[in-house]
Amino acid sequence: MESATPTLGHAQPPKVLKDENGALIFDSTMMRNASEIPKEFLWPSNDLIITADEELNEPLVDLAVLKSEDHEAIAHAAQLVREACVKHGFFQVTNHGVDQELIDAAYQEVDTIFGLPLERKLAARRQPGAVSGYSGAHADRYSSKLPWKECFSFKYAHIDPSHSQILHYFISLFGQDLRSSGIVYQKYCDAMKELSFAIMELLAISLGLDRLYFKTFFEDGESIMRCNSYPPCNNSSLTLGTGPHSDPTSLTVLHQDQVGGLEVYLDNKWFAVRPRLDAFVINIGDTFMALSNGKYKSCLHRALVNREVERKSLVYFVNPKEDKTVKPTKKLCSSDEERKYPDFTWSDLYEFTQKHYRADVSTLQGFIPWFIAGKPSNY
Numbered sequence: 455m456e457s458a459t460p461t462l463g464h465a466q467p468p469k470v471l472k473d474e475n476g477a478l479i480f481d482s483t484m485m486r487n488a489s490e491i492p493k494e495f496l497w498p499s500n501d502l503i504i505t506a507d508e509e510l511n512e513p514l515v516d517l518a519v520l521k522s523e524d525h526e527a528i529a530h531a532a533q534l535v536r537e538a539c540v541k542h543g544f545f546q547v548t549n550h551g552v553d554q555e556l557i558d559a560a561y562q563e564v565d566t567i568f569g570l571p572l573e574r575k576l577a578a579r580r581q582p583g584a585v586s587g588y589s590g591a592h593a594d595r596y597s598s599k600l601p602w603k604e605c606f607s608f609k610y611a612h613i614d615p616s617h618s619q620i621l622h623y624f625i626s627l628f629g630q631d632l633r634s635s636g637i638v639y640q641k642y643c644d645a646m647k648e649l650s651f652a653i654m655e656l657l658a659i660s661l662g663l664d665r666l667y668f669k670t671f672f673e674d675g676e677s678i679m680r681c682n683s684y685p686p687c688n689n690s691s692l693t694l695g696t697g698p699h700s701d702p703t704s705l706t707v708l709h710q711d712q713v714g715g716l717e718v719y720l721d722n723k724w725f726a727v728r729p730r731l732d733a734f735v736i737n738i739g740d741t742f743m744a745l746s747n748g749k750y751k752s753c754l755h756r757a758l759v760n761r762e763v764e765r766k767s768l769v770y771f772v773n774p775k776e777d778k779t780v781k782p783t784k785k786l787c788s789s790d791e792e793r794k795y796p797d798f799t800w801s802d803l804y805e806f807t808q809k810h811y812r813a814d815v816s817t818l819q820g821f822i823p824w825f826i827a828g829k830p831s832n833y
C-alpha cells in the first residue's frame with residue numbers, strides 16, 4: 455500500500471492511499487473526513503433524482519399466521535404477498551420470530567468490524583471474482599460511481615453439520631479477536647435461514663404451489679450475508695450508498711436501522727421505505743423472478759446516504775445450490791414458448807456479477823447474451 459504525501463507549503467490535501475494494483479483505498483474514516491466528495495463517488499443526476507417524497511405503501515405481512523391453522527388468514531397473507539410481488543417485488547414482515555437481542559448484537563458487530571484498523575480490514579478484503587470479505591466502497595473493483603459504503607460479506611451454506619462455518623470463517627480472517635462476532639453472525643444467519651424458509655412457504659402458497667416447493671428448492675443452497683455501513687457524507691446529494699439495482703440473488707431478507715435511506719422504484723418514481731424496528735424488509739431478486747417465469751418482479755431499489763448520521767443494514771441474500779438448474783415449475787409455465795428466461799444456474803449469474811458485470815437495474819438483460827454466448831471469460 456502506498457500513500458501520496460501532500461505537497462509542502464500548500465493546503466494539506468487528504469492523503470490518497472492506493473493498493474498494490476494502484477486502486478484507490480477508501481474506508482469509513484476517509485469517507486467521514488472528506489471535506490469535499492472525491493470525484494470517484496459522484497453519481498449521474500439520473501441515478502440521484504429525488505422523485506417522490508412519499509413512502510411506499512408496501513404490505514406489512516404478519517408471519518404468525520404461518521404457525522396457525524387459520525387457513526383464511528394464511529390465504530389473506532399470501533394474497534398480500536402476491537399483489538406486492540406482482541407489482542414491485544417488495545414487502546415487510548412482522549412477527550418474524552427473530553430475537554431483537556440477536557438483531558441488536560448483529561448491529562453491534564457491524565461497529566466491531568468497520569471499527570477495525572484499516573490494515574486489518576484490508577487484510578480481510580474481498581478477493582477478485584468473489585463476494586466474501588471486506589470492501590471499502592468497492593474501490594478495488596470500480597473507478598467511478600463508487601458507493602458511499604463499507605461492506606463485509608460472507609457465505610452461509612444452509613446445510614452445515616458443524617453449525618460453525620461462520621465462526622470458522624471469522625477465525626480464519628481475524629484469529630480469536632473477532633470470535634464473538636463470528637458467534638453472533640453464526641446465530642444470526644441460522645435465524646435468517648429459518649425466516650427465509652418461512653417466507654418461501656408463503657411465496658409458494660401465493661403462487662398456488664405446494665407449500666414446501668421453494669423451501670425444498672433452496673434447502674441445500676448457500677446464502678450470502680452482508681453487513682453495510684454507510685458513513686455520513688457532507689455532499690450526500692451527490693452520491694449514493696448503493697446505486698439503483700435489483701438483487702441478482704433470489705430473496706433478500708434485510709434489516710435496516712432507524713435512519714432511513716432505502717428506496718424502491720415504482721411507476722417511474724422512487725419511494726422511501728419507512729424503517730420499522732420490528733420488521734424485516736423482503737424483496738424478490740432476479741433469480742426468483744426467473745423461477746417464477748417473470749410473474750414476480752425483481753425489486754428495483756437504492757440506498758441514499760445523509761449528512762448527519764451513519765446508516766447500517768444487515769442483508770441476507772438467499773441462493774439455491776450453485777449448480778441447481780433455475781427453471782420455473784410446469785405450474786408456472788405451461789409450455790416452453792412461454793419461457794421468459796433460459797435455464798441457468800446461480801453459479802452462472804454469480805460469476806457474471808463478480809467477474810463481468812456490475813449488477814444494476816439491467817443485470818439479467820446483460821446476463822442472457824453472455825450466457826447464451828457460452829459464458830466467455832474475456833467478456
Ligand SMILES: C=C1C[C@]23C[C@H]1CC[C@H]2[C@]1(C)CCC[C@@](C)(C(=O)O)[C@H]1[C@@H]3C(=O)O
Binds near residue numbers: 585592
Ligand atoms: C450477488 C451479489 C452481488 C451484490 C451482492 C449480492 C447481491 C446484491 C449485489 C449488489 C449489492 C447490487 C448493487 C451493486 C453491488 C456491486 C454493490 O453495490 O454491492 C452488488 C453486490 C456485489 O457485486 O458485491
Ligand SMILES: O=C(O)CCC(=O)C(=O)O
Binds near residue numbers: 680696
Ligand atoms: O442498505 C440497504 O438498505 C440496501 C442494501 C442493498 O440493496 C444491497 O446490499 O443489495
Ligand SMILES: [Fe+2]
Binds near residue numbers: 699700701755
Ligand atoms: Fe439490494
